[in-house]
Amino acid sequence: xxxxxxxxxxxxxxxxxxxxxxxxxxxxxxxxxxxxxxxxxxxxxxxxxxxxxxxxxxxxxxxxxxxxxxxxxxxxxxxxxxxxxxxxxxxxxxxxxxxxxxxxxxxxxxxxxxxxxxxxxxxxxxxxxxxxxxxxxxxxxxxxxxxxxxxxxxxxxxxxxxxxxxxxxxxxxxxxxxxxxxxxxxxxxxxxxxxxxxxxxxxxxxxxxxxxxxxxxxxxxxxxxxxxxxxxxxxxxxxxxxxx
Numbered sequence: 001x002x003x004x005x006x007x008x009x010x011x012x013x014x015x016x017x018x019x020x021x022x023x024x025x026x027x028x029x030x031x032x033x034x035x036x037x038x039x040x041x042x043x044x045x046x047x048x049x050x051x052x053x054x055x056x057x058x059x060x061x062x063x064x065x066x067x068x069x070x071x072x073x074x075x076x077x078x079x080x081x082x083x084x085x086x087x088x089x090x091x092x093x094x095x096x097x098x099x100x101x102x103x104x105x106x107x108x109x110x111x112x113x114x115x116x117x118x119x120x121x122x123x124x125x126x127x128x129x130x131x132x133x134x135x136x137x138x139x140x141x142x143x144x145x146x147x148x149x150x151x152x153x154x155x156x157x158x159x160x161x162x163x164x165x166x167x168x169x170x171x172x173x174x175x176x177x178x179x180x181x182x183x184x185x186x187x188x189x190x191x192x193x194x195x196x197x198x199x200x201x202x203x204x205x206x207x208x209x210x211x212x213x214x215x216x217x218x219x220x221x222x223x224x225x226x227x228x229x230x231x232x233x234x235x236x237x238x239x240x241x242x243x244x
Contacts, residue, residue: 001226003180005239008226010172011184012237015195017169018188021162028158033151040144047140051133054126061123068116075109180226187234195235205234 003011082098082105089095173181188194196204201215208231210218218227218236227236 001179002224003177003226005223007176007180008237009239010176011180011195012197012239014169014172015193017165021165024158024162028155031151031154033147033154037144037147037151040140040147044137044140044144047133047137051130051137054130054133058123058126061119064119068112068119072109072112075105075112079105184235192232193234195237198236198238203229203231203234203236205229206232
C-alpha cells in the first residue's frame with residue numbers, strides 16, 4: 001500500500017489523538033474526585049445502616065417502656081385497691097393477707113421501676129447515638145454534594161477536550177485514504193496502537209527495537225510506502241520533523 005507523506009503525517013496525528021482520547025477515558029474513570037465520591041457514598045450508606053439499626057432499637061425500647069409503665073400502673077392500682085380494703089377489713093387473716101400482698105406489690109413496683117430506669121437510660125444513650133449519626137449523615141451529604149460538584153467540573157473539562165479531539169480526528173480521517181484508515185482501524189481493533197512513529201530503531205507502538213536487517217529494508221523503502229512493524233503489526237510512520 002502507498003500513502004503520501006502528508007497522509008502519513010495526518011495519520012500520525014490521528015494516532016496521537018487516539019492516544020490522548022484513551023488517556024482521557026482512563027483518567028475520567030480514575031479521578032481522585034470519583035474515588036472520594038465512592039468512599040463518601042460507602043460511608044453514607046454505612047451511617048444510614050447504623051441509623052436504621054438505632055431506630056429499630058429505639059422502637060424496641062419504646063415498646064419495653066410502654067410495657068413497664070403499664071405494669072407499674074396496674075401494680076399501683078392494685079395497691080390502691082388493697083389499701084382501700086385495709087380500712088374495711090376486720091378479719092385478722094384477711095388483714096394479714098392484704099398486708100403481705102401489699103409488700104409483694106411494693107417490691108414488684110420497685111423492681112419494675114428499676115427495670116424502667118435501666119431501659120430509659122439505654123434509650124437516652126441510643127438517642128444520643130441517633131443524634132450523632134444524623135449529624136454525621138448531614139455532614140457527609142454536604143461533603144458528597146461538594147465532591148460531586150467538583151467531579152462534574154473535572155468531567156466537563158475532560159469532555160470538552162474529548163469533543164475537540166474527536167472533532168479534529170473526524171476532520172483528519174475524512175481526508176485520509178479509506179484503505180489506509182481501514183488498515184489503521186483493523187490494527188487498533190487488536191488492542192494496541194494502529195500506527196506509531198518510527199523512533200530510530202524502535203517502534204513507537206510496541207517499543208521493541210527492530211533488527212538491523214529489517215531496519216535496512218525499511219530504510220530502503222520509498223517514502224510513500226506503508227510499512228508495518230514486524231513485531232506488533234502497527235503502521236510505521238516515517239515522518240520527518242515529527243517529535244521523537
